[in-house]
Amino acid sequence: MNQQTQVSVEKEKIDFKAFSMHILKSYGMLLILIGLVILMSILTPYFVTTNNLLNIVLQMSVIGIVAIGVTFIIITAGIDLSSGSVIALTSVIVASLAHPNSVPLFVAILAALGVGLLTGIVNGSIIAYGNIAPFIVTLGMMTAARGLALLYSGGRPIGGLSEAFRFIGQGNIFGIPVPIIIFTFVGLISWIILNKTKLGKAIYAIGGNEQAAIIAGINVAKVKVIVYGYAGLLSGLAGLILTSRIASGQPTAGTMYELDAIAASVIGGTSLSGGIGTVGGAIIGALIIGVMNNGLDLLNVSSYWQQILKGVIITVAVFIDVKKNKKK
């Protein structure tokens, strides 16, 4: 039998155009990141130092981890506004446990992750089984979690954290800051889940066409609970790292982080209408924000202008996304 694995491409004139469009779509944001790095290097000599570059990644680790989690959610055509508040809740809980003569460190860590996971599962369950819009449910969680954090901490920061705990956010392994190592790990595992597992395919399918996913036998409710749970878990992890870095449990931690995370995800190519997005894209999106913040800081641009610029970039990114995915 004729082994015809060599597929003949349909002879159309759009071949070259399609190829360049493909490159732009897949690597567009990476090219922009590289472009930004080059631009900043030209504008200020302090940018390209190892120290500075590592600093950028370090600063973006927390938001980057949240961005990866929220990317999973946005791919299913959902949204999560509660990440920042979950960071705060995790922060005060883990800070209250991570004292030198208190419970073992790993218990504190598990508690942090557990809190994040639980809030995510609650979100996902109400969304999937209660059939309520993700925007509303996570908005409620955002308010409730923040309230819980304030309640638990009495509105005050919690200090006195053990040295072992502070290593997580402030230590280095072989010269690389621990948060960056964790960030890399999270990126790797998330990439594997999204691209190499049944669950990952189901996530894309639900975002691509939820009704078709149901008909294809996918347990949509279960997948949604898992997705929101995972995002919650990552928010818990982010809260853990943040608390360790600033060596203090803050009920006000993570304010507005959810928006930064969503911005990073969307800039990285995730589509708010669902079915499109990548872990790599989320990371690149976070780095773009990081490079911009850092570069503009070095150039002494006021942080107010930086905020305006960030808003412009997010709008442009969403505009490009809408244009790209416009259904004929």
Added chain:
Amino acid sequence: MKAMYILEMNNITKEFPGVKALQDVNLYVKEGTVHALMGENGAGKSTLMKILMGIYSPDKGTVKFKGQKLKLNSISHALKNGISMIHQELSPILHMTVAENIFVGREPTYGKTGFINHKKLVERTRKLFEKLEIDINPKAKMADLSIANMQIVEIAKAISYNSSLIIMDEPTSAITEKEVDHLFKIIRSLKKKGVAIIYITHKMEELHQIADEVTVLRDGQYIGTDLIKNITKDKLIEMMVGRELKQSFQRPEKVIKDVALSVQNLSVDGHFHDISFEVKKGEILGIAGLMGSGRSEVIETIFGVRKANSGEIFVNGKKTVINSPRDAINLGMGLLTEDRKLTGCFLPLSVMDNMVTVNIDKYTNGLGLLSKKKMKEDCLNQKKMLEIKTPHLKQIIQNLSGGNQQKVLLARWLLRDPDILFLDEPTRGIDIGAKAEIYNLIFDLAKKGKAIVVISSEMPEILGLSDRIMVMSEGYKAGELTREEASQEKIMELCTLGEKIKKSKVS
């Protein structure tokens, strides 16, 4: 005195890419008459009316309204000129009130300020309802109304434009006999005022009650016009379906074995009642029926997408309970849905991702990770067998042609090797070449021993594919025909039996 023609549509031709929707169609409607427009699904009725409502413009031909040549370019243009329409598909604005729905887009305001005068809005609606003797609260929320009442509101809305020509597309599909009589009373009083009505329906009995003339379309062509009093039901059916069957279906030798699926007394309130049938291995069962007959709903219920109110399903002789598509899939079923864009394709995803969806369990290795090699192998295999035209598996499915999209979806189910396959309008919107390919695939699958159920609105297709044909009408099983005894006329006759069945069940 001879009545004047209020509408003259001459030689209307309209083409869409790959499909000739209308060819040289004529329609002449006299004022103060009810002119019925009849034809099968896809005959061109909707397209013709859309041209009249300004939604489409004809490629050739002219439209004359009240003696003036008219070139309509939008719905509001049509409304301003005195043409309004009652749509077949109800699209009420559910969270608004009845009054708001009726006057949406033309709400009475305080002078030119743009602020809506709610009192006047309700008052006008009340007056309208009084005139039409309709008993619905104008302040009621649309969502709280029954489907029947929603249709009545739709009817009132069309009349409120004070148009000279009203198009009514299946206006009685959701309402009961009492309301139908009421509607006819309204229509008769409109006629007296000189209003002309174009009445689209599949219900033959209604024609004799309300229509004066009838025009028949078939396959986009104008067949003829006659006075209702001069035409018989048989003649009408002949005009609607009497075509030569050009496509000769090569039905290969069939090997039909035991019963794979048996459905008993299946019912879903509001959609279909008491449906029983069986399908054997190696057999192709066709389900024919007009729009609204409930065919897709039956299949969806068996597949676990809808919940049944009563009835039982037996797979290979064993009674089963199917609560979700997953249950159906695990029992060896597959479903190719009616609308691939709406419930079939994951449009932003690749061809491969669309294909592996249902069978994905078979591609995980020990670690729970997907084996890209296995997936690619199977997908390339399907691509070859089904002759799917795509430059590569990574191509986004949205960019494929309709026929190829359909093939990818078929491959999705075939990869799972189902024993029972449901195909709902498998060749809808697909060109002749791809259609033939899909027919051969279906015959092949039957030969392999699969039980296949095909829903189709195309007569040649269902006659050519099926070993047996079950005909549904208005939610009831109207009858069953074998391949040998089936004909277009017999099917059409059964399709319109619905009213009689309904009446006999009630009495």
